[in-house]
Amino acid sequence: MDNLTHSLVGALIGQAGLKRKTGLGMPALIFGANLPDLDAGCVVYGLENLAMRRGLTHGPIAWVVLPLLLAAFIWWFDRWQARRGTRPDDRLPVRFGWLYVLSFIGCLSHPALDWLNSYGIRLLEPFSSRWFYGDALFIVDVWIWVVAIATLTISQRREKQGRAKWNRPALVGLVAILAYINANLIITATAEAAAPQRDAIAVPVPLAFWERDLIVDTDGPIYTGYALQRWSLAGGTQPPQMLVDQPACLHPLQLTQFAPNNRELAAFLFWSRAPYIERQERDGQVIDVLRDARFTGSAGSRFQVPVPVPAEAENCLQE
Structure with missing residues (x-):
C-alpha cells in the first residue's frame, strides 16, 4: 500500500489508546508502519528493483530487527533531548519495552497491508522467495484514507477538549477499515468464483472497490497471452479484452x-x-x-x- 495509508493506520492504532503506553509512542507506531519500505532505495537499479522490493525488509527477520533498531533510536533521541534540556515537560516517560512493542505492531501492520493488493509480497523472505497476493485492495485506496482521516481527526479533537472516551472514534475507524478489508476479500473471492477459468486473477481497480479486472490465461498450442474482463458486484461484465493478439511460439x-x-x-x-x-x-x-x-x-x-x-x-x- 502507499505510505499515507501505512502512516494513517499506524496513527489510528496509536490514537486508539496505545500511544499512552509510553512517551513517543505515536512516532514509534507511525515510523514502524513505514519502516519496511527501506527497500524503496532499490529503485536506483531501475527495473532490476522488481526483484529486490517487498522481500527481505518485509520478512520475519525484519519484523524483529527493524522494530528493535527503531525503538533504540527513539529511546536515544529522548535521552539526547533530555541532556540538551529540550525534552518537552509534558512528554510521558519513555519505556523501552513499550517502544519496542509499539514499533513491532507498526512494523507488522506494513506487510499485512501490502499483502492485500495484487502487486505481491514475499512474506517469508529470506527463507522462501514465494510471492503472496491478497488481491483485495488497490494499492492506493481512497476509501481507507477518508475513514482514517475522519475518525483520526474527530478523536484528536475530543482528546484536546479533554472529553471522556476520546479514543472511541479511532477504534471505530479501525473496526470500519477491518470490515472494509474483509468485505473486499469476499468480493474478490466472489469475482474469482464467477470467472470462466479456475485460476483466474481478480485484480482490484481504483475507486470502484465493488469491481475487479478478471485476468484469464488464454494459453494454447500457439497463443500466449491473457484476456482482461471487468467484473462488477452490481452485476454484468464487459466483453473480454485480449491483451495480446499476436501468435507467439514461446512462453x-x-x-x-x-x-x-x-x-x-x-x-x-x-x-x-x-x-x-x-x-x-x-x-x-x-x-x-x-x-x-x-x-x-x-x-x-x-x-x-x-x-x-x-x-x-x-x-x-x-x-
Whole structure:
C-alpha cells in the first residue's frame, strides 16, 4: 500500500489508546508502519528493483530487527533531548519495552497491508522467495484514507477538549477499515468464483472497490497471452479484452534462454505474475516488450521491458 495509508493506520492504532503506553509512542507506531519500505532505495537499479522490493525488509527477520533498531533510536533521541534540556515537560516517560512493542505492531501492520493488493509480497523472505497476493485492495485506496482521516481527526479533537472516551472514534475507524478489508476479500473471492477459468486473477481497480479486472490465461498450442474482463458486484461484465493478439511460439518464461545475462528480464520474470509479450511500434520500429497483465493502463508502462524474440518465434509472428 502507499505510505499515507501505512502512516494513517499506524496513527489510528496509536490514537486508539496505545500511544499512552509510553512517551513517543505515536512516532514509534507511525515510523514502524513505514519502516519496511527501506527497500524503496532499490529503485536506483531501475527495473532490476522488481526483484529486490517487498522481500527481505518485509520478512520475519525484519519484523524483529527493524522494530528493535527503531525503538533504540527513539529511546536515544529522548535521552539526547533530555541532556540538551529540550525534552518537552509534558512528554510521558519513555519505556523501552513499550517502544519496542509499539514499533513491532507498526512494523507488522506494513506487510499485512501490502499483502492485500495484487502487486505481491514475499512474506517469508529470506527463507522462501514465494510471492503472496491478497488481491483485495488497490494499492492506493481512497476509501481507507477518508475513514482514517475522519475518525483520526474527530478523536484528536475530543482528546484536546479533554472529553471522556476520546479514543472511541479511532477504534471505530479501525473496526470500519477491518470490515472494509474483509468485505473486499469476499468480493474478490466472489469475482474469482464467477470467472470462466479456475485460476483466474481478480485484480482490484481504483475507486470502484465493488469491481475487479478478471485476468484469464488464454494459453494454447500457439497463443500466449491473457484476456482482461471487468467484473462488477452490481452485476454484468464487459466483453473480454485480449491483451495480446499476436501468435507467439514461446512462453515468456522461455525468454531467458535467449538472453541469459539480461538482468532486467530476469528480475521482471521473477516478479511477474501474468507475463505476456506485446508487439509495439516505437519511432517507426516494431519491438517486442514483456508486460504483466496486472498492469495494463498508463501506469503499467513503468512495468515493461524489451525482450529478444528468437528467429523461429519471429517467423511464427509473421505467419
